[in-house]
Amino acid sequence: MEEQYFNEIRERFCSMDSSVKAGKMMSSEAITYMGKVFAFFSRKKKMVFKLGKDFDPDSFGIEIAVFNPFKNRTPLNGWFEVPFTEKEQWEPLTKKALTLLKSEL
Known part of the structure; x- marks a missing residue:
């Protein structure tokens, strides 16, 4: 599910922009823009987004x-995971991550 x-x-995102394609991130299914991953589906069945180090997760009002996929290392800077219980935010956060990536390129 x-x-x-x-x-x-x-x-939906791939059909809206020819530069958005399916890809992989750490052997997980991902969404890329011009070959760079901005969102993916983790093994923990959560969606993970590259929202940047300035993103404030508390301001979003959701979980x-x-x-942090590592046991003995620091978290991935600027990457955030959102559980399926907050699935109504997955698409808006995908758009936010894509917009951020486009602004960086």
């Missing part, structure tokens, strides 16, 4: 955590 919803979002 979670992965299917992620795939629907990915398909967002800093993404």
